[in-house]
Amino acid sequence: MLLAGLCALPEIVHAEPTPGDATASVQVAADPPPCTGPASDRAPDPRCDETLDGRVTAGPSADLAVQRAALAVPRLVVRGLFWPVVETTDVVEHNHLIDWMHVLLTTDDGLVGVRPVINYSTSFLPSGGARFFYRRLPGPGSEVAGLFETAGPAVMLGRLELRSPTRIGLVLSGILDRRDDRLFAGNGPNSMADLLAAGQGLARYGSDNFAAQLRWSRPLPGKLIAHAQGDLQWRDYTAADVHSGSSVAELYGLPADTCAAQGMAAPCVDERQLPGFERGMRIVHEGGGLGIGLRDLGREGAGASLIVDGTFAEGFAGDPSRHLTLSAETVLAVGTSNRAFLLRGRAAMVERLGDAPVPFEELISPSGAAGMRGFPEGRFRGESGLVGTAEYRWYVASYLDASVFTDLGTVAGRQFAGIAWDRWFPTFGIGFRRFMTEGPYWEAKVLDGIQLAYAPDNGFRILLSMAGF
Secondary structure (H helix, E strand, O other): OHHHHHHOOOOOEOOOOOOOOOOOOOEOOOOOOOOOOOHHHOOOOHHHOOOOOOOOOOOOOHHHHHHHHHOHHHHHHHHHHHHHHHHHHHHHHHHOHHHHHHHHOEOOOOOEEEEEEEEEEOOOOOEEEEEEEEOOOOOOOOEEEEEEEEOOOOEEEEEEEEEOOOOOOEEEEEEEEEEEEEEEOOOOOOOHHHHHHOOOOOEEEEEEEEEEEEEEEEEEOOOEEEEEEEEEEEEEEEOOOOOOOOEHHHHOEEOHHHHHHOOOOOOEEOOOOOOOOOOOEEEEEEEEEEEEEOOOOOOOOOEEEEEEEEEEEEEOOOOOOEEEEEEEEEEEEEEOOOEEEEEEEEEEEEEEOOOOOOOHHHOEOOEOOOOEOOOOOOOOOEOEEEEEEEEEEEEEEOOEEEEEEEEEEEEEOHHHOOOOHHHOEEEEEEEEEEEEOOOOHHHOEEEEEEEEEEEOOOEEEEEEEEOOO
């Protein structure tokens, strides 16, 4: 029966060629493929040069060739810039290096561990150290954590932190922070040309900072988040033995006879530009705020958020300071966990409430890693400040995202007085953000990363933060 069925198939004829037989051939599919009629009325057929997903196959196009030629140079530049990171990512991922380090430096239950820390920002000394955590405490979210970083005697940072269970939301911290390379570049939206014309520039000072801080945060119904904070800060400043440049006493100092008349040893700084420098700062802060978070949870969640905050400061131990700081920040994110475009805006102002001027380190400073990334921390200071950011991020690996960004910011006088368009300072850059991926990659938490930023008024800067894994 099978043989009879096979013999009854007239559509396919197979003939074995014989030597010298020029007419021997193989004929298949005697009926032509059904390529007639609109493609929308039938299933896609590869025999009709159609793809199975229904898309039209792109043929040669002069426009496409022109587009590829126009993008050739940017494509090569981007590939060259990203090549070291992409190759390193492949090696790390293929050899499971992060997993091995996690196993070596963490207990079997994952509740006790130590992590290496490296921080570097152009214009400042690099520092390294370690952080540890101990999570064998009652209540989910409770933790004792510590951090120590150093670059020798010039830079030392120590932090001890106690976290309550998440349902309580309290965090108690003690901080010691010493640096001899802090930066001051005058008050107001001064360009480098302005500073040089005034015989000034980027100056350095040192300080020993001690702080005790208590923070609280708690989610509320309706996507609201409440937070409160309070701290006590004690800071002592010096203009001697600074690193990485001229001291503030050289560029923002007073003549020797003026220093003597004011009872200060020369060289001394001009207190009109750096209020509170000679005395130091002894201040208590109390404040809080409210936010609404409409963004999706997880990696690069889409949506919007808004946070407003108010903090009152009052001096003690002879410090006459008394002022109020107000700030607001909003974020709009569009995209998915693989692609995201973000717009961020932040505004802040400080208002003096007494006769004493606001200490120079309490002024608004929007530069640095959290604002205008092309400028170092302390580059701009004012009684008010604004900064906006546009950033596009995309997925590279389960623990790595790439980004391109631009920041635009400025400082101004009291209650944003004196803002001018020619005093806004742009920055541009690219970067990579690293994630902790204990679960699905779209739920990963940001750990750290590296960014390359450029500002026309400052040049290139590298910002590197490696806070473990």
